[in-house]
Amino acid sequence: MDKLTRSGAAALVESLERAGTEVVFGYPGGNVIDIFDSLRTARFRFVLGRHEQGCVHMADGYARATGRPGVAVVTSGPGATNAVTGLATANVDGVPLVLISGQVPLAEIGTDAFQEADMTGICRAATKHSFLVKSADEIPETVAEAFYIATHGKPGAVVIDIPRNVQEARTSATYPERISLRAYHPEHAATTTEVNRLAKLLNAAARPVLFAGGGVIAANAAADVAALSSKAGLAVVTTLMGLGSVDERDPRALGMAGIHGSPAANAALAEADLVVALGVRFNDRVTGALGHHARGRRIVHVDCDPSSIDKNVRVDLGIVADIKDLITTVNSRVRPNAREAWQSRLAELKRALPVPCPPSRRGLIPPPAVIAAIDRATCGEAVLVADVGQNQMWCARHSCHSRPRRFISSGGMGTMGFAIPAAIGAAIARPDRKVVAVMGDGGAQMTAEELIVAAEERLPIAFIVLNNRSLGLVRQMQETEFGGRLFATRLVSPDFVLLARAHGLRGVRVDDPARLDAAIARAVRARGPVLVEVLVDPAANV
DSSP states (O other): OOTTOEEHHHHHHHHHHHTTOOEEEEOOOGGGHHHHHHHTTOSSEEEEOSSHHHHHHHHHHHHHHHSSOEEEEEOSTHHHHHTHHHHHHHHHTTOOEEEEEEEOOGGGTTTTOTTOOOHHHHGGGTSSEEEEOOOGGGHHHHHHHHHHHHHSSSOOEEEEEEEHHHHHSEEOOOOOSOOOOTTOOOOOOOOHHHHHHHHHHHHHOSSEEEEEOHHHHHTTOHHHHHHHHHHHTOEEEEOSTTTTSSOTTSTTEEEEOSTTSOHHHHHHHHHOSEEEEESOOOOHHHHSSHHHHTTTSEEEEEESOGGGTTTSSOOSEEEESOHHHHHHHHHTTSOOOOOHHHHHHHHHHHHHSOOOOOOOOTTSBOHHHHHHHHHHHHTTOSEEEEOSSHHHHHHHHHSOOOSTTSEEEOOSSOOTTOHHHHHHHHHHHOTTSOEEEEEEHHHHHHSGGGHHHHHHTTOOEEEEEEEOSBOHHHHHHHHHHSTTOOOSOBOOOOOHHHHHHHTTOEEEEEOOGGGHHHHHHHHHHOSSOEEEEEEBOTTOOO
């Protein structure tokens, strides 16, 4: 027997090592038991989650914090289907992620075998691509192709479904030195005509705005956007996924646009005569009524994904290109311009249209005060992981976002329960940074089982639960849109302090505004995981 021959499972682990994998998150089961046997001797770190959805969110948090693909391993059937929400969450936000799922033996596929699920079929709408591996000889090349697809073009989630007998079979196949996919060529470059036209539009505009989305961060183009804005006097607004792509302390930065965004950012977009959208999807959270969005201004849309151009908003110029390459080239062709009148107007908008805060009621803690306390305790240097709901909007609006990959949240899917596991992935990815996870009492109960992973891994994460005793954003909608008819939004929560202690964390409760700063500061300084339950004003709305 060839001395290079090893099991398909061993070939998988070897291929993950060759792909540069640093950590794998996962949960074992019968149809990945061979893979887990090979994981024992892997040269990368393995982290055992407590639920497959949590494992994928951990891989997602790792990927968002680093820009490198996150990796997870789960078993077949319910293990694989539990992972689908995490896959969709990463995929819609353009996060590179590779999931290895177990599958029943090839001969049993289609027989309703125990824990059989058609993972490639189920994931068709939730991932960028999926593979069903039919031979152990395919494993190394499939892994290389999966990582290539996950990271090239618009990043996304890729599934490798491996039947049990394929894991057991022997192979001498090796990891390829180069990848060439006949049907997938995602690299696009702007033409000279497109570059010149964009430069001409920028030079001629009186009130230009750069609209930075998550694509700016994915392309590592934040510094290039800042350089162009500074040179040409361009206002910059962001999407939720684009937070951190521009330093919000810059006078040209107006914060996040959209229905929950900064009034100044929305006003700047409304007054602009040119909007250059960089890596945005123009989804409904940003545009509102599509028929009104493009009225009265020229729009340029730059994206690495051809399908994004003209999908939601008709644009005057669509450019399919790498954002970093395009901005660097355009910057060399744009004339310096202080645009003093426009800069004066931007300053006026920021003064006249501050981000509103809910009114403070005596003796109660307003939620934005918690976010401000986190900023003070971390000096704005932490990785802030936000769950979904009112807490997400308070984090987006009331924290100062100054650098890319420091704000992590589920955007397009709006996945509650994201923060706890994603913070674990981010903390493992960035041991040099404090990680603070903010969530509501609803989201905290969805993935609380993963808290024990933070304790097990000794991760210094500060978990901040904004407890308003309700599903706050849905309750707010019922108040404003349904005449105050509340239903299924009052929430009975566990004792979060005891819950934290049961999972091996230190637990603290704060209900006095005078104690808030000290409690947050202690949690941020702690060397291990801490959960701080803050009883916030239950009537506070976004």
